[in-house]
Amino acid sequence: METKINRRKLVALLTGAAGVGAAATVAAHADQLGMKNDPAEVLQKVPWPYKPLDPEKTAQRGFDGYYKSECMYGAFEAIVGSVVEQLGSPYKNFPFSMMKYGGGGVHGWATVCGSVNGASAAIQLLSPEPDALIDSLFEWYEQTPLPDVHPAAAKFPQIRSVSGSPLCHQSIAHWTKVSGKPAYCPERSERCGCLTASVARYAAIMLNKQMAGKPIVALGLPKRTRGCMSCHEKDGPVQDIRTKMECGGCHAPEMSKHPPNSQG
């Protein structure tokens, strides 16, 4: 059976239920890229079109997503999922569940906090100038008492801690110290859900700001870390590392025995 179709009908068909506005966005993006035959080709072009987000709704969505598929999925889906709802197909078909891999610092290995990993991926996908946003996110995450969001569905009193590191391992270890709770308990799990909400919210605020042409404020590295880096980082006399992380989060014991000038 054959049916008659023109370009407009084809685009409408491919964008499915997303409506006329979304179809127009896809068509405009496709035209801009000189694409005619394959509507899914627009997916390749990074950054994707952005739509301003409601930070509080994004936070709630991050919290809900955490309980579905952990922290990386929660943060990434809260941000990108909220944008693609407004863009329709093909964007809305991104394989979101792949982001489950980053849970617990990548499948429980406690490397980079999954919410930061997911938010950074979302920023790269949606921002024309992602670098300043990712740096600002990491500095804020290291230095701020978090979580700073407490969704209505959260059951436990909130205990905030400063991670001093973007790593899941340090972030949780510092929270167990401050809270007196073990690393495996419902309170810790809820804390990570709230943290996912905080990170998704902060990223949404920054993306909104950047898209509105407003300046992105960064906290900068702490003084003692700048002291370490003056020797160990680029152009220093030792130059044996490449990092932007705070040093004290992991290396406090060595730092206490180190020449004073390196402690800032």
Next chain:
Amino acid sequence: METKINRRKLVALLTGAAGVGAAATVAAHADQLGMKNDPAEVLQKVPWPYKPLDPEKTAQRGFDGYYKSECMYGAFEAIVGSVVEQLGSPYKNFPFSMMKYGGGGVHGWATVCGSVNGASAAIQLLSPEPDALIDSLFEWYEQTPLPDVHPAAAKFPQIRSVSGSPLCHQSIAHWTKVSGKPAYCPERSERCGCLTASVARYAAIMLNKQMAGKPIVALGLPKRTRGCMSCHEKDGPVQDIRTKMECGGCHAPEMSKHPPNSQG
């Protein structure tokens, strides 16, 4: 202007230049999911269809990708890009360049090694049982003298090192110690390109094995790390951390002053 089209023509149109085999894969996947109207919907369904990879070609592609958009992109694109070439549209339209964010342990923050971050994302996207593959990848990465691939285009003599950690920071710091080279130099950069090739190759071998129904061999955690975890991890008397990382990569100073039973 209108043109006549049927379902077969539409699928062929959407899969573009990928050919009849790819169109058949997309159509089969769409039918299996009960999808009729939006060919891009198949993207949502994780895992994506897998096609066996040539490990050596995947390694070379990882090395080339590293010099295009750094380590996370290099590893992810080498694996997933090689598969989607065989699947055609819509899979081939994945926004690969978003993976640039993970370079240097996420935008230079030296958290998780980008090649491991990218390979883990690829495994989650392509494997029906990703957990064992990701654990095996991390254990191999921590304990093996790497890089173990030396592409023909590599210019410098290869210096291998054991990272003792999945973190970019430790991986590079240990290499600078073994090589005597600084963290910022062409040799270090090439080493990370070769490492990206090694990780992409290892992931391709594991994916091929799993898809062929062969067992996945894991190295397991070192004895001294198991000693630490018997107190600090789940069900231990302290239980203040959640991780699978080796402890000695960062905590050697504390471990040397710690009760002997914790050093395995």
